[in-house]
Amino acid sequence: MPQHVQPYKWPLFYGEITVGDSNSTVEVIFDTGSDWLAVPDQKCDRCVGGSYEGTDEKRVKFQENQRAYGDSVTLTGYTYKDKVCLQTTPPSCVPKFEFFAFEQVNGELEFPFGVMGLS
Numbered sequence: 001m002p003q004h005v006q007p008y009k010w011p012l013f014y015g016e017i018t019v020g021d022s023n024s025t026v027e028v029i030f031d032t033g034s035d036w037l038a039v040p041d042q043k044c045d046r047c048v049g050g051s052y053e054g055t056d057e058k059r060v061k062f063q064e065n066q067r068a069y070g071d072s073v074t075l076t077g078y079t080y081k082d083k084v085c086l087q088t089t090p091p092s093c094v095p096k097f098e099f100f101a102f103e104q105v106n107g108e109l110e111f112p113f114g115v116m117g118l119s
Contacts, residue, residue, distance in 0.1 A: 014113060018085040019052045019099075026050040026114045034117035037084065037099035038067060041077055044103050049113045052101045058082045060098060067100055069115065077102035 013030045019039055026039045027049030040047035041054060056062075060079040067075045080101055085093040 016050075017114075017116065018083075020054070020058070020082045022053060023085070024050060024052055026052060028114035028116040030118055031115050032118050034069070034115060035119045036067070036117045037097070037115070038069070038075055038077075039099060039101050039114035041101040041103045044105065046105050047102075047113070052080070052082075054078065054080050054082070054101050067102070073105065073107035075100065075102035076104040076106065 014027055015030065016025050016027055017039075018024065019026050028037070028039065040049070040051040042051040044051060058080045060081050062078070064076060064078060067077075069075055078101055079098060081096050081098045083093055083095050084097040084099065
C-alpha cells in the first residue's frame with residue numbers, strides 16, 4: 001500500500017515492491033513524471049530502502065550505462081530483466097520485467113530510493 005511522506009519541498013508517495021527470484025524488498029517512490037523502474041543495486045553504498053541482487057544471467061546489457069533523473073541527478077548501473085512484484089502474491093508479478101539497477105548516484109538526490117515510473 002503506498003504511503004505518503006512530506007519531505008523538504010514536495011509530497012512523495014512510496015511503497016515496497018519485490019524484485020528478483022530472492023524476492024528482495026525495495027522501497028520505491030511512485031513517480032508520475034517518469035516511465036521506467038530504477039532500483040538500487042546491492043553495490044550502491046548511498047542507497048536506502050533495500051536493494052536488488054542482480055546476476056549476469058538476468059542482465060540485459062553488459063555495458064554500464066547512465067540514466068538521468070530530473071535535472072541534476074545521474075544514475076549509473078545496468079539493465080536487467082527479472083521478476084518484479086507489486087505485492088508478494090503471484091498475480092501481481094511480471095516474470096521478465098526490464099528495469100534499471102543503479103550502483104552509483106551522482107548529484108543531489110534527497111532520498112536515494114528506487115523509482116517506479118507511472119507515466
